[in-house]
Amino acid sequence: HPELVSVLQNISQLKDEFESSMQFGESEIGKGTDRNLEPCCNPQCSPKPECCHCGTTH
């Protein structure tokens, strides 16, 4: 199937062009986690996380 070989060549060329133009930004997710950053409605409360409880009527 020579036409398919040509298709693959075109796709590979597109892929190469795209990847060579791609600049990876620094991973934001790779910066990790910090339990102290978890949102808490009562930031000074203790013990966490159980004490983070506000305004829920249901």
Place this chain on the structure above:
Amino acid sequence: ALPNFVLLFADDLGFGDLGFAGHPTSLTPNLDRLAAHGLRFTDFYATSPVCSPSRASLLTGRYQTRSGIYPGVLYPGSKGGLPLNETTIAEVLKPLGYATAMMGKWHLGYGANGTYLPTRQGFDHYLGIPYSHDMGPCHNLTCFPPDVKCYGSCDVGTVTVPLMNGETITQQPVDFVNLEDSYSTFATEFIRSSAQKSQPFFLYYPSHHTHYPQFAGWKSVGRTLRGPFGDALLEFDSTVGNILHTLKETGVLNNTLVFFTADNGPELMRMSRGGNAGLLKCGKGTTYEGGMREPAIAYWSGVIKPGVTHSLSSTLDILPTFARLAGAPLPDVQLDGVDMIDILFNHGAGQRKAMFYYPVDPSEKYGVFAVRMGKYKAHYYTRGSTHSDPNPDKDCQIISLLKYHDPPLLYDLESDPSEHYSLSVK
């Protein structure tokens, strides 16, 4: 007058989940109506098979690799988030005088003192949960009235899921049963207020539905034959209906582009409580079609001619499209999106030539896993995923480890959208 924009974004929703897509027990009358009177996309793609990266691309028009929202997703205690120097759709429109609001799932970071909240990324108003609603213990929470507890335990050992209004936590844990009513009210008030002031607006509604654990309020519980997933989907659909009703009631319907799509494919690991990719292969977490090809609709009453388009398009293209329609300059960065004007108004072929499929964990070492060009898709790497694991197709399962293909697996997606029959190119 400048056009208004409403962007509806479902969560973990598959290609085969909606009523108009043929699902026999889903009940989505409002989305079906949008599809019938709007332009339905058959070849529309998210940029990632998981949540945060997909949302980063949607809002910036750039692959997630550029903004750094990879690998995987952000967590409640994540130190990072969508960098503030990234320009979102809201920030593109605001300088033109747009009112901007968002309700629902952000999932692009919280950070120290709310550094990464939507209010820091161009949204005037925000009501919602800043990440996935399973990212906190949920086993004691009510997901369906009167008191059906949420299915499973969700993430334990972290804070319960908060509801935020702006940058203030107003509820913790969130009240799932009444959450959607709050969103409907928020949307209605925002549209009414903007219309009264004759101010153009952008409303972004990334819904929590239909992500695990499914939930719904009194008006939707038990109303579908599909069970919890169907009830959650119906509740999302009802909010869509309320938004459309308000647009009409306030006289701005004919000046509003409503765009609907979803972040990634169905989470098949939830089995009947997960979504359905229809005829597409695998689901969330994979670079097969089921992981990233999504239902999509563009609706603009009296402006966009109803129909179906097979043009290749992506969430990347929404920012450039909204910007062009509003006459806003594009951000001065490398964009990956192209505007869809030709598709929307002429049912034309569009500008997008290719779609690149990044895995959950993109790396420079492996690059993209697959490429679609025209009707052909080449897989250079394939891998299963826990998110799609119990699917009977072994390629979807976690036991299908990373595999390099040389020559790449090649499929004709027009004649074989299910990626069943690899074409021989040896």
